[in-house]
Amino acid sequence: MQTTFHDLNLSTQLLNAIEDLGFTHPTPIQEQAFSVVRSGKDIVGIAQTGTGKTFAYMMPILRDLKFTEQKHPRILVLVPTRELVTQVVEEIEKLANYITLRVLGVYGGANINVQKRAILQGQDIIVATPGRLYDLALSKALNMKSIQKLVIDEVDVMLDLGFRFQLLNIFDILPERRQNIMFSATMTQDVDALITDFFKAPEKVSIAVSGTPLDNIAQCYYNVPNFYTKVNLLNFLLKDKETFTKVLVFVGNKRSADRLFAALDESYADEICVIHSNKTQNYRERSIRQFDDGMNRILVATDVMARGLDLDEISHVINFDTPSFPENYMHRIGRTGRAAHEGQSMLFVTPAEEENKADIETLMNYEIPEIEFPSEVEISDQLTPEERPEELEIYNPLKTQKDEFAPGPAFHEKSEKNSKTNQGGSYRREIAKKYKKPKTRGDKNYNKRNKR
Numbered sequence: 001m002q003t004t005f006h007d008l009n010l011s012t013q014l015l016n017a018i019e020d021l022g023f024t025h026p027t028p029i030q031e032q033a034f035s036v037v038r039s040g041k042d043i044v045g046i047a048q049t050g051t052g053k054t055f056a057y058m059m060p061i062l063r064d065l066k067f068t069e070q071k072h073p074r075i076l077v078l079v080p081t082r083e084l085v086t087q088v089v090e091e092i093e094k095l096a097n098y099i100t101l102r103v104l105g106v107y108g109g110a111n112i113n114v115q116k117r118a119i120l121q122g123q124d125i126i127v128a129t130p131g132r133l134y135d136l137a138l139s140k141a142l143n144m145k146s147i148q149k150l151v152i153d154e155v156d157v158m159l160d161l162g163f164r165f166q167l168l169n170i171f172d173i174l175p176e177r178r179q180n181i182m183f184s185a186t187m188t189q190d191v192d193a194l195i196t197d198f199f200k201a202p203e204k205v206s207i208a209v210s211g212t213p214l215d216n217i218a219q220c221y222y223n224v225p226n227f228y229t230k231v232n233l234l235n236f237l238l239k240d241k242e243t244f245t246k247v248l249v250f251v252g253n254k255r256s257a258d259r260l261f262a263a264l265d266e267s268y269a270d271e272i273c274v275i276h277s278n279k280t281q282n283y284r285e286r287s288i289r290q291f292d293d294g295m296n297r298i299l300v301a302t303d304v305m306a307r308g309l310d311l312d313e314i315s316h317v318i319n320f321d322t323p324s325f326p327e328n329y330m331h332r333i334g335r336t337g338r339a340a341h342e343g344q345s346m347l348f349v350t351p352a353e354e355e356n357k358a359d360i361e362t363l364m365n366y367e368i369p370e371i372e373f374p375s376e377v378e379i380s381d382q383l384t385p386e387e388r389p390e391e392l393e394i395y396n397p398l399k400t401q402k403d404e405f406a407p408g409p410a411f412h413e414k415s416e417k418n419s420k421t422n423q424g425g426s427y428r429r430e431i432a433k434k435y436k437k438p439k440t441r442g443d444k445n446y447n448k449r450n451k452r
Contacts, residue, residue, distance in 0.1 A: 008034050011063055013098035021094060027052040028207045034060050037181060042202035044195055045183040050334050051207060053183045054091045057151050062092075067100055071122040072146035078130055078170070080158040082107040082281060083288065088127045088153065101125070108132045109281045116141040130158065130166035137173055144173050151181045156327070159190040171198055185331060217337035220371045221347035221357065226387055227256075228380035230320055230348045231263045236377045237318075237346075238268065238298060245315045246291075249300045250332045252321035254278050257300050259384070260320060264298070274300040303328050311335065316344045322353035326363040346371075 002025050005018050026034070029047040036043045037060035047053055061075060068074075079085055089105040096103070103125040106115045112135065119126075119142050126133070126142070136142040152158065158167065180199050184191055195202060224230045238244055251257045254276040261274040273287035273296045291299040292311050303323060314336040323329050329347075337343025347368060349357050361367055 003031050008059070009063075010059065014059060014062060014095065017095050017097040017099075020097065027056070029053060029205065030056040030059065032205045032207065033057065036203050036205060037061065037179075038064060040179050042180040042199045043182070044199070044202045044204045045181075046185070046204070046206040047183070048185055048207070048330065048334055053153065054088055055095065057153075057181050057183060058092055058095055061149060061151075062096055062099060062101070065101070065124065068124075069122070070146065071120070072143045073104075073119075073123045073126045074146050074148045075125040075151070076133075076144075076147050076149070076174075077125065077127040077151040077153060078133065078158070078167070079127065079153045080129065080161055080163065082109060082129060083284065084154065085127050085129060086285075092125060092127070103127065106132050106136060108135075112136070112139075130163045130170060134166050134169055137170070145175060147174055147178055149179045149181060150174060151183070153183050154185070155182050155194070156184045156191055159194070164190070164194075167194070185327070185334075216341070217333050217343040217345050219333065219345045219347070219366075219368050221349050221368045222371055222373055224348045224350055224373070225379060226350060226382075227259075227384045228263070228382045229377070230350075231260065232377050232380055233348065233374070234260075234318065234320065235264065235267060236374060238264075241297070243315070245297065246294070246311075246313055247298045247316045247318060248311070248314050248335050249298060249318045249320050250323075251300060251302060252323065254302060256321060257302055261300050264300075268298055271296055272298040272300065276302040303332070313341060314343065316346065319345070319347040322347060322349050322356040322360070324356050326356070326360040329360045330363075 004025055005015060005023065008026060008031070010018070029045060029051050033043065033045050033056045037057055045053065045056060047056075065075070077088060079088055085105040085107045089103055092101075092103050102121075102123045104115075104118050104123045105127045106119075107129040108131050110132075112132070115132075115136065116139070119136065128136075133142070137144055152167070158164075180202070182191075182195065182199070182202075222233060224233055234249070238247065249260070251260055257274055257276045261272065264272055273290055275284045275287045279287075287296070287299065288311075290296045300320075317333050317336045319329065319332055323332070333343070333345040336345060347357065347360075357368070
């Protein structure tokens with residue numbers, strides 16, 4: 001018999017909120033993590049993206065969080081991106097619809113003085129990115145002494161983005177007696193090291209083996225020679241608006257995102273938007289909102305944004321670049337096929353990316369089926385700067401092959417003044433020998449000897 005939310009010993013207020021949201025049965029991670037979080041033990045939860053991890057840790061926390069008028073927060077939730085801060089705050093507010101609760105999201109790129117004033121009014125839960133949280137703590141605007149539970153969500157992304165140093169600083173200023181709650185989609189060496197250093201006998205709740213493909217996502221790949229042929233292929237696929245109704249296109253970096261957006265903008269100006277970390281907060285929020293509302297059919301995004309998006313009814317995820325980390329492929333395709341919907345994932349693979357595809361298939365223990373390259377799509381000869389072979393001036397008559405490898409101007413002999421070495425001895429003696437006079441005016445004996 002399938003578990004319902006009534007079996008989890010939730011409060012009436014939480015049950016009412018969940019009923020309003022239309023949920024009946026908890027997901028496996030929600031069911032298995034509930035009692036562990038309530039016990040107060042440290043916990044590490046491993047589950048794929050889109051399995052309801054936010055409710056998995058917030059339901060038991062809110063179940064036992066008592067009302068108080070104290071100003072200092074008791075719960076701290078750390079997430080890697082600004083978008084995820086907004087999303088987690090919204091999820092908490094939905095769950096706490098019938099509870100008197102103060103929750104605040106803080107992140108960089110927003111006015112820190114506004115956030116300081118909101119903190120001074122008193123908060124129960126703070127959801128933050130590590131950098132902004134540490135700034136607020138250092139400025140004494142945020143008092144951490146009352147923190148009872150620390151939640152680190154999407155910790156693998158946080159470490160990939162280089163937040164380890166900020167996390168260590170935050171651990172130093174938190175109370176030693178606290179419950180640590182960590183959720184991640186993958187277990188990496190960096191995550192394991194963090195658990196070993198800071199968690200006390202944590203209980204691990206793992207729902208799906210990292211890399212297990214989701215059953216309701218159909219996967220395929222195309223062999224493509226280069227970047228601009230990928231553009232032509234994507235352009236060909238996107239013309240079928242009835243099939244490709246809501247498309248999330250993932251690229252490996254900001255440069256590729258802007259290059260792809262520029263290539264498609266002429267054909268899909270009113271249908272396409274792009275987000276990456278160099279875009280302003282307002283631009284990113286507007287792009288996500290327009291894509292989610294259906295105003296834009298195509299969204300181009302980088303891997304950094306892969307887990308900060310909670311979007312419904314995405315028909316296709318297109319991996320324009322094959323990710324170098326196979327776990328990122330799982331996070332990308334997890335954006336489609338959500339909530340029992342069927343999803344489609346397509347992977348574009350160049351010869352240089354074949355090894356990356358093999359790593360993905362090894363991780364999933366699944367061979368992605370190949371789709372024949374459409375004959376209607378033009379094979380482009382245009383190459384990006386990264387794809388062009390390195391040009392050597394091997395036929396330059398004024399530059400011999402020996403000159404190609406000769407030391408440059410930095411490899412010169414030391415000048416006379418730089419070739420001096422420390423010969424030892426008294427500095428005073430050397431100065432006296434050089435200038436034939438006392439180093440200081442007070443050396444009366446020296447003056448007497450010279451007068452004789």
